[in-house]
Amino acid sequence: MKKLKFSASPLQGLGNLDFSQFLKSQIDRIRDLGETELTDQQLKTLVAMLLGSTTTFDTVMLRMHKNAYTEELTALDQIRSNSIRAFMKALRGHDLSLDPAIIKEITYIDALLKPHDNLHSLSLDEETSIINNIIGHLEKPNYLAPVALLGLRSCIAQVKKDNQTIWLKYNECITADMERDITDSRELRGQICEEYDLLCDYVYVNARLGTKPEFAIVFTIIETLRKQYLLQAGRNAERKPVI
Structure with a gap:
């Protein structure tokens, strides 16, 4: 059994824009593998489910912005x-x-x-x-x-x-508008985090067991992007002025 371990997920600490971009960057990279490399049906289902929820989240964020353009405005x-x-x-x-x-x-x-x-x-x-x-x-x-x-x-x-x-x-x-939508967006973020954790758990277990070669590839994709976002978060924290 392979010794593997994911870096910490930066998801909870990301703002709405980075939250969506972080997820889509991994989803896109996984889907880019194509039918030849990506063969596990359950993995495909989990990726599709996460993509659907992330798309819904983007729609909610866009609506919050557009709703500000009232007739009075x-x-x-x-x-x-x-x-x-x-x-x-x-x-x-x-x-x-x-x-x-x-x-x-x-x-x-x-x-x-x-x-x-x-x-x-x-x-x-x-x-x-x-x-x-x-x-x-x-x-x-x-x-x-x-x-x-x-x-x-x-x-x-x-x-x-x-x-x-x-x-x-x-x-x-x-x-x-944010006050009206904040409950929906917060609940949706929670749902997406659960779906992401489920995807990562599934990939992690199968990558350790070596059930299919694709899981090692997907594990690397997730881990690489996690490290990139964690590194960027660290740089941003260093730039914050000391008050």
Whole structure:
């Protein structure tokens, strides 16, 4: 009988995203063996069961994110878009100026805005973060003169206000949805952990007994990925600041 031992499973300590990725990485590697190497029917059944539960878990996580996009949030997003258009219209209204000082300040602000031409294509949280960053720059001392000269102060204040409003509502929606779904997601995580343990136990026993060559291969796949995630978890812990 072979002497084998799995490293500790990192599953319980993983966040939802890493939890899913950790499982799918092993499932994919095992399924990649194909029909020739993967012949044990019970092993196939356990892998398929775990894949189904993990897919359901991903669906729950996706629903929690999508449910945050309520009608009210969509309306607030439109209000913010109107504020941004008003800001851009005020800025572009100076494009035909013959004053070199004004043209210089427009160019200065354009340089800040240019990298973010694709705002409309980003997710709500990414867009909000970038707008917040732009506003932060426009409020710095080196932008005070251009903003004042071009008369943009009130437009910037409105964009800032609308950006903060939608961010607060977004977080409110996310929090409410998580509270509704947390029981389902927690129970599902528990179920998946049990299915994963069952798969690992089955592989471990058969690998030790040497019943089929495929079990030694699957054991190595599981063990290798466990070690990788444990190593990464250790690195992440080292990076945490001491408070």
